[in-house]
Amino acid sequence: MSETSLRDIRLQKLARMRELGHDPYSIEKWEITDTAAGLKEKFELDREVSFAGRIRAPRVMGKAGFADLTDSDEKIQIYIRKDTAGDLAWELYNLVDIGDHVGVRGKLFVTKTGEKSIAVQEFVPLSKSLEPIPYGHEKDGQIFSGLTDQEVRYRHRHLDLLCVPESRKRLIQRAQVVSAVRRFFDDIGYLEVETPLLQLNAGGAAARTFSTHYNAYEQDVKLRISLELYLKRLIVGDLPKVYEIGRVFRNEGVSNRHNPEFTLLEFYEAYVNLETMMARVEDCFRFVAQRVFGTTELAGIDFGKPWHRLDLLGAIEQHTGLTAEDLTDKERAIARARELDVPAKAIAAGGFIDLNADRNLGGLIEKLLEVFIEPTLQEPTFVVGYPIETSPLAKKDPANPRMTRRFEGYVMGREVCNAFSEINDPIDQRERFEQQVSERERGDDEAHPMDEEFIYALEGGMPPTGGCGIGLDRMAMLLTGAEHIREILLFPFMKPESTEADA
RNA sequence: GGGCUUGUAGCUCAGCGGUAGAGCAGCGGCCUUUUAAGCCGUUGGUCGAGGGUUCAAAUCCCUCCGGGCCCA
Numbered sequence: 001m002s003e004t005s006l007r008d009i010r011l012q013k014l015a016r017m018r019e020l021g022h023d024p025y026s027i028e029k030w031e032i033t034d035t036a037a038g039l040k041e042k043f044e045l046d047r048e049v050s051f052a053g054r055i056r057a058p059r060v061m062g063k064a065g066f067a068d069l070t071d072s073d074e075k076i077q078i079y080i081r082k083d084t085a086g087d088l089a090w091e092l093y094n095l096v097d098i099g100d101h102v103g104v105r106g107k108l109f110v111t112k113t114g115e116k117s118i119a120v121q122e123f124v125p126l127s128k129s130l131e132p133i134p135y136g137h138e139k140d141g142q143i144f145s146g147l148t149d150q151e152v153r154y155r156h157r158h159l160d161l162l163c164v165p166e167s168r169k170r171l172i173q174r175a176q177v178v179s180a181v182r183r184f185f186d187d188i189g190y191l192e193v194e195t196p197l198l199q200l201n202a203g204g205a206a207a208r209t210f211s212t213h214y215n216a217y218e219q220d221v222k223l224r225i226s227l228e229l230y231l232k233r234l235i236v237g238d239l240p241k242v243y244e245i246g247r248v249f250r251n252e253g254v255s256n257r258h259n260p261e262f263t264l265l266e267f268y269e270a271y272v273n274l275e276t277m278m279a280r281v282e283d284c285f286r287f288v289a290q291r292v293f294g295t296t297e298l299a300g301i302d303f304g305k306p307w308h309r310l311d312l313l314g315a316i317e318q319h320t321g322l323t324a325e326d327l328t329d330k331e332r333a334i335a336r337a338r339e340l341d342v343p344a345k346a347i348a349a350g351g352f353i354d355l356n357a358d359r360n361l362g363g364l365i366e367k368l369l370e371v372f373i374e375p376t377l378q379e380p381t382f383v384v385g386y387p388i389e390t391s392p393l394a395k396k397d398p399a400n401p402r403m404t405r406r407f408e409g410y411v412m413g414r415e416v417c418n419a420f421s422e423i424n425d426p427i428d429q430r431e432r433f434e435q436q437v438s439e440r441e442r443g444d445d446e447a448h449p450m451d452e453e454f455i456y457a458l459e460g461g462m463p464p465t466g467g468c469g470i471g472l473d474r475m476a477m478l479l480t481g482a483e484h485i486r487e488i489l490l491f492p493f494m495k496p497e498s499t500e501a502d503a
Numbered sequence: 504g505g506g507c508u509u510g511u512a513g514c515u516c517a518g519c520g521g522u523a524g525a526g527c528a529g530c531g532g533c534c535u536u537u538u539a540a541g542c543c544g545u546u547g548g549u550c551g552a553g554g555g556u557u558c559a560a561a562u563c564c565c566u567c568c569g570g571g572c573c574c575a
Binding site: 005006007009057059060061062063064065066067068077079081082083084097098109111112113115117131132133134135136137146147148149150151152154163253256352484494495496 | 504510513514515527528529530533534535536537538539540541546547568569570571572575
C-alpha cells in the first residue's frame with residue numbers, strides 16, 4: 001500500500017469519527033486518575049479509573065476487543081465489549097489505529113490469563129495518527145523489528161522516542177544529567193547566569209566561528225564558541241561563584257564526538273586553585289552519577305573514588321624519555337625525539353607523530369600527550385601542566401614559565417574537562433592575546449582574537465580564580481555509555497536530504 | 504578530507520544479470536477474555552537520484568545525494 005493510501009484510509013476514518021460527532025482534534029482535555037504503572041502497582045479490582053494513552057496492538061474479535069494503551073512509560077491493557085460500552089464506542093474503537101491517542105473510563109479487572117486491565121465503559125479518540133508509528137512487535141519485553149534505521153531515528157526523533165525504548169531512556173537520562181549538574185552547583189552556592197550567544201568577538205576557546213548578521217545595526221555578529229570571557233567579567237564584578245550551562249557553536253566537522261552546537265558547562269570560583277577545581281569535578285561526577293543512575297559505578301568506573309593526578313611533562317618523560325629540559329625549545333625537542341626514536345614509539349603505541357609537521361612546541365607537547373598518554377587514561381585522571389602556547393587564558397606556572405597552571409580530566413581515554421587558574425594579570429593577558437593574534441595572522445584561524453573589553457575588565461581587578469569547562473554532551477555519553485554524540489542529542493545536526501531541486 | 508560499508512513495500516529484511524519477494528502493518532471476511540490473538544482472502548514498489556554497459560539491470564560500471572563504521 002502506498003504511503004498516500006495508508007494516510008488516506010486514516011483520513012477516511014477521521015472523517016467517519018467526525019460524522020459520529022467525535023472529532024478527536026477538537027478535544028481539549030481528558031482526566032487521568034492514574035498512570036499505567038500506578039494502575040498495576042496499586043491495583044484494586046472494580047475501581048473506576050480514567051486513563052489516556054496511545055493505542056498499541058489492537059486485537060479485535062467479533063464484538064469485543066483488546067488493545068494496549070501506553071502512557072509515557074508503561075502500558076495497560078484495555079478490554080472493550082460492544083454490549084457494555086455501546087454501539088458508538090464500539091464503532092469508534094474500530095476506527096482507531098495504532099498510534100492514536102484515546103481516553104478511556106472504566107473499571108479495573110483481571111483477565112483469564114491474569115493481565116491487569118481496564119474494562120472500558122467510555123471510549124473517546126483524542127487524536128488521530130495519520131502517519132503510521134513504526135512500533136516493533138513486543139514479546140516478553142523484547143522488541144522485534146521496530147525502528148532500526150539510525151538516520152530515521154535522528155531525523156525524526158519523535159519516532160525514535162516512541163519506538164526505541166533504550167534511546168528514550170538514554171535521552172531522558174541526558175536531560176537528568178544536565179538537571180543534576182545544575183542542582184550540584186546550586187547546592188554549593190553558585191549563581192547560575194546567562195551570557196550572550198551573539199558576540200562581536202567570539203573568544204574563550206580555539207575554534208572557528210559561525211557568522212550571522214544583525215539587521216538593525218547592520219552588524220556582522222558571531223555565535224559564541226565558549227562562555228569563558230563573560231563569566232570572568234562577572235568574577236571581576238564580585239560575583240565570586242558563577243556557572244553557566246549553555247549552547248556553544250563551533251564551525252568544525254561532524255564526528256561521533258562532535259556536533260556543531262553542543263552544551264557546555266563552565267564554572268568559575270574566586271580565591272580557589274586547581275586543587276579546588278579538581279574537587280569540584282570529582283564531586284560533580286559523583287553527585288550526578290548517584291542522583292541520575294543511583295550508583296557511582298558506571299561503565300566499569302567508580303566515580304566515588306578520587307581521580308588520579310598526573311604531571312604532563314613527567315608522564316611524557318616516562319613514556320618517551322623526553323625530559324622537561326628537552327621540551328624547552330622546539331629544535332632541541334625534535335632532535336632529541338629523533339634520537340629517542342619517538343616516531344617509532346608512537347607507532348608502537350598505536351599512534352603517529354610527524355616531527356616535521358607545522359606546529360609550535362606546545363603543539364608538539366599536546367601531540368605527545370594525545371599519542372602516548374591519553375590512551376592509557378582509563379581511570380579518571382587529571383593531567384596537570386599544559387604548554388603556554390595552547391593555553392592563552394591560564395596563569396603561568398611560577399616553577400616553569402613555559403607551562404601553565406592548567407589541567408584536563410580524562411576518563412576512558414577521553415577528555416572530559418578543561419580547567420585552569422585564570423590569568424588575572426591584564427598585562428600578561430594582553431601579551432598572550434598578542435601572541436595569539438600573530439598566530440592568527442600566520443593562518444591559524446582558530447587562534448584567539450584580541451579582546452579589549454575583556455582586558456579592560458581585568459584591569460578592574462580580578463581575584464585569583466579557578467575556572468573549569470565540561471562538555472555536558474560528552475559527560476552524558478560517558479555516563480550512559482553512548483558511543484555517538486547523536487545518541488544523547490535530541491536533535492543532532494543532520495545534512496539536508498537531497499531534493500529534486502538538486503538534480 | 505580518505506578507506507570500507509549501506510540505501511528494495513509503512514516497518515524489519517531477502518533477492519545480487521532473466522516477469523520485484525517474505526514477515527509484520529494495512530484492507531475485506533469470521534470470531535464477546537486476547538496479549539507478537541487466530542483462521543481465510545487481499546492491496547501495496549520509478550528497488551536513494553542521474554548516467555552508462557547489455558537483447559535484458561534492484562543486480563555490473565561511473566557520478567551524485569543521504570546514513571553507518573574506521574582513519575585524518
